[in-house]
Amino acid sequence: MTPQDGSEACSILHVDMDAFYASVMLRDRPELRDEPVVIGGGHRGVILAANYPARRFGVRSGMSGRDALRLCPQAVRLSPDYRLFERVSSSVMETFRRVTPLVEAYSLDEAFLDVSGAGRRLGTPLQVAEWLRAQVFDEQQITCSVGVAGTVSVAKLASRRAKPDGVLVVTPERVVEYLHPLDVGELFGVGEKTRAKLLRIGLVTVGDVARIPLPTLQQMLGRASGAHLHQLAWGTDRSSLTPRRSDDDPERSMGAEETFSRDTADPAVISRELLRLSARVTSRMRAAGMTGRTVAIRIRYSDFTTLTRSHTLADPTDVTSLVHAEAFRLFEVLVAQAGQRRIRLVGVRVEGLRPRAGSERQLALGERERGWAEADRAVDLAGRRFGRGVVKPAALLSGDRP
DNA sequence: TCTGGGGTCCTAGGACCC
């Protein structure tokens, strides 16, 4: 698109690392750089990232490891190193903040930047984008792509189109002509289901969606979703950022889930897994100083049907035994309703999080709960000092999973 | 060896209150 980009109206950048997990893992394995490489995809797992040589075989992130290996048997499989990803991500975000404080970290490998104030120092948004790409490559030896536009969603679309290792500027006057020929599925927030729904009434392109009356769209997708999609189709979504760092963003819920290596219907095994997951979630909550009131479980059966059950407690908690007790109670109710079936995955999530300060529990039911809370803190302390998993609930000592 | 694990937001219906 025309780089008529000195304008203030075109100053949102979306920066997206190219095949982030794979690129980072390959920094230490240069000999593999031109070979097909996938990250993740072990037993019952999916591909987290595939480098570009692997993508040439049709391998995509999200597909099962089995399918990936079928497409590309010679692919080298590496295990993800999340600590490394987080370190690299933080460094990259710091690089962004040297350009502007208006950085909205979207995920480990993506961020939005508002560079409207950086013009004088670093030039046009296009020049800023090129500077950032060069800087990231110098510092991290990984490439990224940048979309430049007047709104968040158009910038995001543009960066995808720029991949790999490129820049695309979509100026406001070119937005409609750029957007309208695209498949609706390209829009941010339009997934497989919504796309199929739109297709059923003959809406194929973004332009098709833009031209149908708003009430029709809202009737199909709901009030808020319909209005949002309409905005996306005209490229008129938000253009202001809320500066946010992924590491200090207060979360609204915290959860943990795990797929069993083999499906099981054994309540003892399920209960133990619920305890393990409850401990994992609540220790993260305590580390973050958060408590929550709603406990939710997720059960996925062998046939992949997935059910959730939740219950809101009278008082917020971060106590492992209370979360586990509620999780197991929800599970028993579910078994009573749905019967005993083989289970593939269980999950525990605590919602409605709020800071613990100011939400001190009353002691009406008192002493017992207080005792558990103190035990949890002792576990946390030992974990920090001697390593995670050194101290754990007695029920988890024997019968650890194979 | 079919389909992970971490999240967010929206919808819809019912309860309950004003």
Next chain:
DNA sequence: TCTGGGGTCCTAGGACCC
């Protein structure tokens, strides 16, 4: 007494994203 509406909370499920 009847009728209606709005707002909020809770629960279950669905869709989507990285």
